[in-house]
Amino acid sequence: MKTVLNDKPWLWWILGGVFVAFAAVLPLLNLSIPGVLPGATYTPGTLQVLALALLFSSLALSYHLLFGTAGLLSFGHALYFAIGAYGLGIVLDRTDLTLVPAMGLVLAIAIVAAYLIGSLSLRVAGISFAMVTLAFAQAGNVLVRRNPSITGGEEGLRLQTEHVPDFLVGVLNTRNLYWVALALLVVVFVIVTVFESSRAGHVAAAVRENELRVRVLGLRPFVVKLVAFVIASALAALVGMVHLLLQSGAAPRSTSADFTLTLLVIVVLGGVGSRWGAIVGALVYTLLDQRLTALASSEWIESLPAVLRIPLSEPLFILGTLFILVVLFLPGGIAGAVRRIGPSRSSVPARDRIEEAE
Amino acid sequence: MTDPILRVRSLSARIAGQQVVEDVSFDVPASGVTALLGRNGVGKTSTIRGILGLIERHGTVEFAGERIDQRPTHRIVQLGIGYVPEDREVFSKLTVAENLRLAERGGAPNRELVDELFPDLVARAGQQAGTLSGGQQQMVSLARALINDNRLLLVDEPTKGLAPLIVQDVANALERAAGSVPVLLVEQNLHVVRSLADTVVVLESGRVVHTGAAAELLDDEELTQRLLGVAAEVES
Amino acid sequence: MSTVVLLLITGLGLGALYFLVASGLSLIYGLMGVLNFAHGSFLTLGAFMGWEVARRLGQDSWWGLAASLVVGAAVGAIVAAATELLLIRRLYERHIEQVLVTVGLSLATVALFEGIWGTDPIYVDGPAWLGQTTELLGAKVPNDRFMLIIAAVLVLLAIVLFLRHTRYGLIIRAGVENRAMVTALGIDVRRAFTVVFAIGGAAAGLGGVLASHYFGYVSPHLGGSLLIFAFIVTVIGGLGSLSGAAIASVIVAVLQQFANFYLGGTGDLVVVLLLAVVLLVRPTGLLGAKA
Numbered sequence: 001m002k003t004v005l006n007d008k009p010w011l012w013w014i015l016g017g018v019f020v021a022f023a024a025v026l027p028l029l030n031l032s033i034p035g036v037l038p039g040a041t042y043t044p045g046t047l048q049v050l051a052l053a054l055l056f057s058s059l060a061l062s063y064h065l066l067f068g069t070a071g072l073l074s075f076g077h078a079l080y081f082a083i084g085a086y087g088l089g090i091v092l093d094r095t096d097l098t099l100v101p102a103m104g105l106v107l108a109i110a111i112v113a114a115y116l117i118g119s120l121s122l123r124v125a126g127i128s129f130a131m132v133t134l135a136f137a138q139a140g141n142v143l144v145r146r147n148p149s150i151t152g153g154e155e156g157l158r159l160q161t162e163h164v165p166d167f168l169v170g171v172l173n174t175r176n177l178y179w180v181a182l183a184l185l186v187v188v189f190v191i192v193t194v195f196e197s198s199r200a201g202h203v204a205a206a207v208r209e210n211e212l213r214v215r216v217l218g219l220r221p222f223v224v225k226l227v228a229f230v231i232a233s234a235l236a237a238l239v240g241m242v243h244l245l246l247q248s249g250a251a252p253r254s255t256s257a258d259f260t261l262t263l264l265v266i267v268v269l270g271g272v273g274s275r276w277g278a279i280v281g282a283l284v285y286t287l288l289d290q291r292l293t294a295l296a297s298s299e300w301i302e303s304l305p306a307v308l309r310i311p312l313s314e315p316l317f318i319l320g321t322l323f324i325l326v327v328l329f330l331p332g333g334i335a336g337a338v339r340r341i342g343p344s345r346s347s348v349p350a351r352d353r354i355e356e357a358e
Numbered sequence: 359m360t361d362p363i364l365r366v367r368s369l370s371a372r373i374a375g376q377q378v379v380e381d382v383s384f385d386v387p388a389s390g391v392t393a394l395l396g397r398n399g400v401g402k403t404s405t406i407r408g409i410l411g412l413i414e415r416h417g418t419v420e421f422a423g424e425r426i427d428q429r430p431t432h433r434i435v436q437l438g439i440g441y442v443p444e445d446r447e448v449f450s451k452l453t454v455a456e457n458l459r460l461a462e463r464g465g466a467p468n469r470e471l472v473d474e475l476f477p478d479l480v481a482r483a484g485q486q487a488g489t490l491s492g493g494q495q496q497m498v499s500l501a502r503a504l505i506n507d508n509r510l511l512l513v514d515e516p517t518k519g520l521a522p523l524i525v526q527d528v529a530n531a532l533e534r535a536a537g538s539v540p541v542l543l544v545e546q547n548l549h550v551v552r553s554l555a556d557t558v559v560v561l562e563s564g565r566v567v568h569t570g571a572a573a574e575l576l577d578d579e580e581l582t583q584r585l586l587g588v589a590a591e592v593e594s
Numbered sequence: 595m596s597t598v599v600l601l602l603i604t605g606l607g608l609g610a611l612y613f614l615v616a617s618g619l620s621l622i623y624g625l626m627g628v629l630n631f632a633h634g635s636f637l638t639l640g641a642f643m644g645w646e647v648a649r650r651l652g653q654d655s656w657w658g659l660a661a662s663l664v665v666g667a668a669v670g671a672i673v674a675a676a677t678e679l680l681l682i683r684r685l686y687e688r689h690i691e692q693v694l695v696t697v698g699l700s701l702a703t704v705a706l707f708e709g710i711w712g713t714d715p716i717y718v719d720g721p722a723w724l725g726q727t728t729e730l731l732g733a734k735v736p737n738d739r740f741m742l743i744i745a746a747v748l749v750l751l752a753i754v755l756f757l758r759h760t761r762y763g764l765i766i767r768a769g770v771e772n773r774a775m776v777t778a779l780g781i782d783v784r785r786a787f788t789v790v791f792a793i794g795g796a797a798a799g800l801g802g803v804l805a806s807h808y809f810g811y812v813s814p815h816l817g818g819s820l821l822i823f824a825f826i827v828t829v830i831g832g833l834g835s836l837s838g839a840a841i842a843s844v845i846v847a848v849l850q851q852f853a854n855f856y857l858g859g860t861g862d863l864v865v866v867l868l869l870a871v872v873l874l875v876r877p878t879g880l881l882g883a884k885a
Contacts, residue, residue: 073693124873124874127833128829128877130629134822134825135826138822139866142863261701262701264694264697265698268694310706310710311705311709314705316702316704316705319702320698321702323698324681324695327694327695
């Protein structure tokens with residue numbers, strides 16, 4: 001059956017459509033998955049968790065574009081998420097712009113920032129590139145912490161809801177935000193797919209495999225990498241903005257290196273080369289993160305001897321260990337393991353990829 | 359006839375996804391000098407590096423009857439192979455003495471032979487290798503390979519970029535060494551090839567196109583021109 | 595003048611701390627091409643174990659301090675060597691995966707530390723002299739700075755002597771320059787990997803104990819916050835260069851102190867800017883050979 005699916009890619013699209021449709025009606029249903037979801041699917045608590053999972057999926061997809069497709073290992077992707085979240089929060093606080101124009105403004109700022117930082121950072125490659133991106137993200141972190149009057153410092157920034165439409169504010173309207181998050185995921189997925197199948201996307205993939213050959217052929221790796229970088233960063237900023245609305249605030253944690261590393265973990269867990277992998281990884285991570293805390297205080301864990309109880313009550317320990325095991329034994333992540341049942345798409349050799357791109 | 363010391367069968371190799379050696383098969387006799395010839399870029403250095411496992415390779419390589427094509431480089435070398443790489447690759451921050459000490463592999467190193475062949479190095483034992491001239495660095499590289507009791511020497515373009523006088527020194531040292539150890543020599547300088555090599559293996563586009571006695575090839579001007587693109591006769 | 599002296603010596607003290615962490619990072623990257631994100635955890639564990647030991651022997655005694663330093667270094671070395679043997683070695687030549695594994699390890703270990711010791715900082719005490727100050731050129735310099743500086747200098751000397759006079763040191767020095775050629779001389783470099791990890795771990799563990807005295811507390815995030823600066827220092831100094839790491843540690847830490855004092859707390863920003871500038875002008879760092 002798997003080979004049938006691999007032969008007919010449009011089947012995947014239909015499945016995707018079904019998934020989206022199902023996700024869209026979830027808030028109207030009374031489904032419960034005890035142990036996994038905090039309540040039934042129409043409850044705001046559960047919708048909050050699900051919306052968060054959708055947002056992380058979008059964010060993971062944007063990181064997949066950067067790392068999985070263009071091969072750019074960035075340790076500072078969180079910076080653009082933070083620009084989105086903090087940017088929107090500050091604009092809504094300080095100006096009289098309504099939501100949509102405010103989002104447009106912040107998006108423009110994010111694009112300009114990504115263009116400038118990307119142009120500088122992409123002048124070096126590999127580990128040096130990773131370090132520069134880390135440095136810029138650190139700078140962002142410092143700026144946020146040292147200007148509490150603007151950013152709320154350690155306490156975080158609270159969302160000012162004056163200019164936000166009513167249907168997006170308040171606990172009861174969580175499901176509207178859920179639908180926004182779902183819509184965003186669809187948009188991000190489409191954009192990433194369009195890029196990957198475009199000429200630019202093929203060149204980016206070829207660059208990832210063998211940059212020298214691409215250059216020898218007269219194609220320009222730098223431009224393509226910059227385009228991928230800007231698009232990925234803009235998408236991250238969008239996610240940050242919706243995140244601000246969902247959580248009613250922005251927290252300094254989102255500017256930390258930890259946050260980008262968590263993203264890295266998600267994308268690798270799901271499978272670096274795969275869009276679906278990024279989504280699956282994000283869903284698994286969010287659910288694990290939310291539920292492990294609850295699970296950790298359950299009776300079953302409490303009764304274990306200390307040497308087992310202590311590690312198991314820390315969600316990040318389980319995530320970290322899981323991650324290590326995946327890297328060691330499941331190099332393709334979850335998507336890679338699944339894909340091994342059918343013919344591998346990413347075995348297209350570099351030469352063919354370059355020819356595709358010409 | 360004794361068995362060849364090195365048997366290469368259907369060797370292929372890639373670097374960063376690029377096929378650099380297509381299908382190479384040849385033998386290296388257990389004594390004498392075998393020259394590996396060919397134009398620039400045909401895969402001579404890659405063949406040597408493939409034999410040593412320094413690049414990704416497939417095919418069969420037998421050294422003194424043992425399969426070595428699946429082994430890691432350091433194990434292959436420990437069987438008794440001395441390697442003189444193209445571009446010397448001395449450790450520039452280490453002294454001459456340290457370069458040699460690093461290369462010593464247990465047992466009784468040929469310290470006396472090396473000291474005799476390269477008196478200049480003895481004088482410069484404490485000097486940083488990076489500050490040596492090209493010719494002196496080549497001596498260090500050769501000494502590293504000669505200091506152990508090796509059963510085969512793989513020597514890659516030892517005279518590259520050196521002045522004629524130094525070329526002569528290198529050739530002399532190699533001739534001394536070849537007296538007791540078989541040598542597989544990659545060399546563009548046909549004068550050196552003529553004076554040292556017994557047999558030749560010629561490559562083109564990653565494959566072997568000619569094997570035979572060295573003198574036979576070099577005496578045949580037309581063949582030499584066709585295979586190597588240069589005239590065999592060099593004004594000395 | 596006295597302010598300048600104080601800033602300078604504090605900078606040197608902090609620089610000593612950065613160097614202790616960066617020395618390991620630099621050698622590990624130089625020889626193995628691995629960016630070790632778990633290095634911070636070696637530091638934190640060393641700090642915690644050192645504290646546990648000092649706690650039992652009496653935190654205000656010199657014996658307690660000495661024991662904690664030894665234990666911190668030993669724990670760091672052992673855990674680092676274990677990391678290399680169990681995790682890194684399986685991923686030989688796969689650099690991205692190696693980095694990822696260290697990321698996972700850092701996440702897991704920090705969580706583990708939080709589970710064992712809690713998330714709040716634990717206040718650390720030492721011999722009375724450390725908390726006192728000595729007058730130097732008009733400035734009242736806290737004595738813990740001197741301990742840090744002396745420790746870092748001793749570690750630097752020890753590592754240099756090791757590299758100069760032992761066979762493993764020779765292999766490591768050559769391997770940092772040209773790893774392939776070392777294997778082509780018949781040497782199994784992988785053993786040197788474990789040695790390098792152990793050295794880095796020992797320095798980090800030692801640094802952890804010293805950091806706990808410098809900052810006055812130990813917490814699960816102690817290593818992580820220092821690690822970022824150690825990375826920056828390593829890159830500025832040049833990946834793989836021990837002397838580069840030493841020089842960069844001093845420059846970065848002193849700059850940080852002066853910027854914090856004279857430019858209103860912008861020390862961190864200035865350091866980050868310095869990194870960006872160095873990377874764009876001289877991508878291999880001050881004394882580095884690897885790009």
